[in-house]
Amino acid sequence: KNEVEQSPQNLTAQEGEFITINCSYSVGISALHWLQQHPGGGIVSLFMLSSGKKKHGRLIATINIQEKHSSLHITASHPRDSAVYICAAGGGGSNYKLTFGKGTLLTVNP
Amino acid sequence: DAGVTQSPTHLIKTRGQHVTLRCSPISGHKSVSWYQQVLGQGPQFIFQYYEKEERGRGNFPDRFSARQFPNYSSELNVNALLLGDSALYLCASSWANEQFFGPGTRLTVL
Numbered sequence: 001k002n003e004v005e006q007s008p009q010n011l012t013a014q015e016g017e018f019i020t021i022n023c024s025y026s027v028g029i030s031a032l033h034w035l036q037q038h039p040g041g042g043i044v045s046l047f048m049l050s051s052g053k054k055k056h057g058r059l060i061a062t063i064n065i066q067e068k069h070s071s072l073h074i075t076a077s078h079p080r081d082s083a084v085y086i087c088a089a090g091g092g093g094s095n096y097k098l099t100f101g102k103g104t105l106l107t108v109n110p
Numbered sequence: 111d112a113g114v115t116q117s118p119t120h121l122i123k124t125r126g127q128h129v130t131l132r133c134s135p136i137s138g139h140k141s142v143s144w145y146q147q148v149l150g151q152g153p154q155f156i157f158q159y160y161e162k163e164e165r166g167r168g169n170f171p172d173r174f175s176a177r178q179f180p181n182y183s184s185e186l187n188v189n190a191l192l193l194g195d196s197a198l199y200l201c202a203s204s205w206a207n208e209q210f211f212g213p214g215t216r217l218t219v220l
């Protein structure tokens with residue numbers, strides 16, 4: 001069993017739909033990261049959170065430390081949101097390393 | 111201000127060869143981490159360096175090595191390349207555990 005599990009693996013939506021991607025982790029963490037990866041490889045950090053909720057534009061990330069679960073929400077989705085969204089658990093004691101989920105491929109159709 | 115830079119962007123090698131990948135962190139960042147991303151998978155942690163010292167190592171063979179220089183730039187070296195080493199190699203510099211990723215080096219081993 002992977003230490004960081006994401007669901008769904010693939011997600012197709014129509015423009016304007018509300019999208020939720022889920023992440024469960026079994027490792028102890030200092031922070032939970034949500035990342036976006038476009039075709040070609042570039043990774044952009046969307047959120048780093050250790051409790052509660054963060055919002056940036058149409059993106060919202062929440063985390064429940066007790067349940068070891070986080071969600072990424074996209075409101076009013078747009079085709080430009082199409083990308084792979086990756087959840088990563090950060091921690092590791094004296095060194096800080098990320099343990100990644102396999103990613104969720106999101107396709108938003110116009 | 112420049113982000114994390116990596117060189118080269120693409121590289122083709124044959125089995126048994128050696129490769130050196132380079133990473134320059136964001137100015138002021140003292141920590142650099144290396145990740146390997148095989149096609150279709152999430153990234154896997156290889157190394158973390160902080161202030162020129164190795165702080166963490168992932169589950170990779172001794173063919174993989176790295177170092178960090180006084181200016182905090184870093185090199186990842188891979189010896190005796192195997193076909194399975196073909197991947198996107200990502201470097202991230204960090205400040206207060208927030209990770210900033212470079213564009214990656216895509217290595218193809220033939």
